[in-house]
Amino acid sequence: MRLKLTVRSERGDDDVVVSCDATATVGDLASALFRQTVEQRLRQPVTLWTDGGGRTAPRVLSPLLSVHEAGIGSGALVSVTSPEGPDDAFVTARATVVVEEPRRERRTVPLGDGVAFIGRDSAAQIRLNDPKVSRRHASLQLDVIAREADNQRALEDIKAVMER
Numbered sequence: 352m353r354l355k356l357t358v359r360s361e362r363g364d365d366d367v368v369v370s371c372d373a374t375a376t377v378g379d380l381a382s383a384l385f386r387q388t389v390e391q392r393l394r395q396p397v398t399l400w401t402d403g404g405g406r407t408a409p410r411v412l413s414p415l416l417s418v419h420e421a422g423i424g425s426g427a428l429v430s431v432t433s434p435e436g437p438d439d440a441f442v443t444a445r446a447t448v449v450v451e452e453p454r455r456e457r458r459t460v461p462l463g464d465g466v467a468f469i470g471r472d473s474a475a476q477i478r479l480n481d482p483k484v485s486r487r488h489a490s491l492q493l494d495v496i497a498r499e500a501d502n503q504r505a506l507e508d509i510k511a512v513m514e515r
Contacts, residue, residue, distance in 0.1 A: 354423060358384055359430040377421050378414030378474055385431045395433075396474040402428040410463040414474040415487060420466065434474050445493050448477055455480060467491045 354369045371380060381397040398414035401423060412421045414434055423429070448467075450458045460467075460477050467476040470488035479488070 352418065353425075354418075354427075355425040356423070357426075357428045359428060364428075371418060373417065373419045375418050376414060377412045377416050377418060377423070380418055380423075381414065381431045384429075397431050398434045398474070399423070399429045400432045408464055410465060413466055413468055413476060415468045415472065416466055422465075434476065448491075450477060450479070452480055462491065462493055464493055467493065 352371055352373045352375075354371075356367055356369055358365050358367055367384075369380065369383075371383075377399050378396055381399045384399075385397050396414055399412050399421075400409070401412060401421075402409045411432060411434065412423075445464060446462045448460045448462060450460060462476065468487055468490050469475060469477040469479065469484075470486050471479060471481070471484055472486040475487065477491070
């Protein structure tokens with residue numbers, strides 16, 4: 352897969368050409384653009400913010416999505432960001448998930464369009480601190496086009512899908 356992207360950073364905008372496998376994740380691409388080592392990536396996962404390229408609203412992408420699934424196309428404006436944090440201001444919240452876990456403070460997680468992963472993985476948008484939960488336990492899809500194509504199924508158990 353070959354993409355022409357504009358990468359926004361503190362230094363300004365840079366036009367780059369990216370060649371990657373279609374199965375490369377958004378986190379892999381963000382890490383490469385940020386020039387992170389594997390060790391750094393494990394400690395501090397990064398992802399991409401995209402302007403949506405006119406097809407969707409600007410949003411922070413899940414680092415667990417493949418570049419293909421994320422819908423990043425040539426001509427997109429992207430920037431490297433943390434999966435959560437101050438750049439969440441770019442997310443237009445379409446839904447809010449309230450996470451209540453024993454012995455932990457109640458958390459509210461705003462979700463924008465696209466796929467949000469639920470699990471123990473440090474890059475999951477909805478992180479759960481439960482050893483019985485898989486690293487990538489489930490996905491929640493919040494875009495109208497995908498729901499219509501999938502008969503309104505928005506929440507999917509990843510393990511069950513993998514076993515089919």
